[in-house]
Amino acid sequence: MALRPDDLLSGEAVQLTKKANAVVKVDEAGLTRFSHDGLMWTVRMQGSEAIGGQLHVTNYRLVLCSHFANRARGQFSTFMPVVSGLRDTSRGIKRQIEVSTGTHRFTFVVWGIPALMPACP
Structure with missing residues (x-):
């Protein structure tokens, strides 16, 4: 981690470094559906899964290291x-940021966004 x-x-x-979850699409990540997948709509994450770990901001990159x-x-x-x-892109009590590149969008659920955003040059 x-x-x-x-x-x-x-x-x-x-x-x-912040504790964070990377939100990934289940089908894009090559994961199989899991037993409670049908309830994910209740938290606006249908078809998605959160990969928990730590988000590290370095002087060169953003790195998410998942936990066990x-x-x-x-x-x-x-x-x-x-x-x-x-x-x-936070809504209600859900704190999240969206990182865009020329080809992808990454969503991270993370607390402390006001400190995180200036750390990303």
Whole structure:
């Protein structure tokens, strides 16, 4: 879940770390439907799943490292130069941001968005 020194690129440094969930589409992530999938509409996540872990903001990229309790494990990252947009898409009590690149949109459920957004250059 934490970034180890050997996970970092040369010259890369962690600026901020937040507990977060990456919202992924079940079919795009290659996951099978799960037993309570039919209830996900109640939290506006039909066809989606939240992958929990830590979101790390470094001077080079955004990195999500999942924790052991997820069906999908590992990490994925997006380099800062390809990020074309970052917006707060929170509704009600659900705190989330959307990160856009030229080809993808990533949604992260995360608290502390006011501190997170300025940390992303």
